Amino acid sequence: MKLGRVVGTVVASRKDEKLEGLRLYMVQDLSLGITGRDSFVVAVDSVGAGVNEVVLYASGSSARQTRETDGRPVDAVIMAIVDTVEVNGAVAYDKTGD
Amino acid sequence: MKLGRVVGTVVASRKDEKLEGLRLYMVQDLSLGITGRDSFVVAVDSVGAGVNEVVLYASGSSARQTRETDGRPVDAVIMAIVDTVEVNGAVAYDKTGD
Amino acid sequence: MKLGRVVGTVVASRKDEKLEGLRLYMVQDLSLGITGRDSFVVAVDSVGAGVNEVVLYASGSSARQTRETDGRPVDAVIMAIVDTVEVNGAVAYDKTGD
């Protein structure tokens, strides 16, 4: 999985029928130091994430292993909202102080 | 999924039989600021997209989860035409003003 | 899918039994301007491509959706020989003038 920050939303009225009802988020990849990278994905939300939250997303066929995404043309899904990240013994991210 | 802009078309008369009838588009990847990147894919269209439109495409096995691509040797499919993208609270892309 | 140019061949006499009878091509990735990139793959040919031709190849599990590659340890397959590529309204590649 990758760590990302929800930085925005995508609206698309014309889409494959299997995408109906899914929320699409812009998710910017994060570095080990929890700063924004240059890359991003558009991911389906399966956990009620909101803009600005740090999340985990899964890619590829694994992105279809949630109830929301099963059998759909979706290759990235947010499956967790991150509370804390610890790197090399220090707190790299803490949601309560974000 | 990734955000891309349809920048062209590919014509191939000699191809695997399972590709018959599919439209093939050149799709340039976009940055968070909705400018063109260096990379691109050739994607099958499942939603009636046209040249110049900003689209979402899915990759890998997820690209075979549409009616058009099921069971075919296709690893990228356009499954939505984007209306708007919002990033960090501002409109990064709006189809009506494109 | 990706656009590539067939630039060579690979011969391997010792291989997994499921690879018997498959032709293996060196395929160099192409840029939007149809010039050679630094990267390449070794792909199985399913359409009778030849050296120097511009082709489309599919990767991952999608590469196993042709008759030649079904159930084999193959992650890249040439599934179309390209006639023309149009980018931004201009002809970027035309096989007849290649």
Add this chain to the structure above:
Amino acid sequence: MKLGRVVGTVVASRKDEKLEGLRLYMVQDLSLGITGRDSFVVAVDSVGAGVNEVVLYASGSSARQTRETDGRPVDAVIMAIVDTVEVNGAVAYDKTGD
């Protein structure tokens, strides 16, 4: 598979139900010389790894081929703790002297 070093942990209380009970590790990718790279993944642990250990992780659908990860939205799994790595005839990594 890729070689990585477990450098930290991720805690997420709000997550897809299928992630309950899985331990999530920050795993930094390693170079051929067994030094840390810029990239990392968040991987599920299936072998009882600990922080600081050098591990092997599998990605994509292969990450769902362990008892812990089967059918879950997981795209990276630690499936081995590395004892030694030998490169070009020399010991590049030895756990006992790490």
Add this chain to the structure above:
Amino acid sequence: MKLGRVVGTVVASRKDEKLEGLRLYMVQDLSLGITGRDSFVVAVDSVGAGVNEVVLYASGSSARQTRETDGRPVDAVIMAIVDTVEVNGAVAYDKTGD
């Protein structure tokens, strides 16, 4: 598939039970000119390859299509030992003169 050179081995005594009995090789990626790149994978051997040999490896779910790797958490498999590579009409690699 990708071209790589076997440059070493990985030993891991603590691992997922499905990895028992598999040989794990360090495989460095090669350029079109058959020189070593910066990147590498750890791949399972299915063809009796040895250190220093140039090989083909398959990635992702395709890596599980050999008898040795079926159903295992393995995302890279060596499935051929390369005899010769020809690029742009010239021999880029010949095992007998390696």
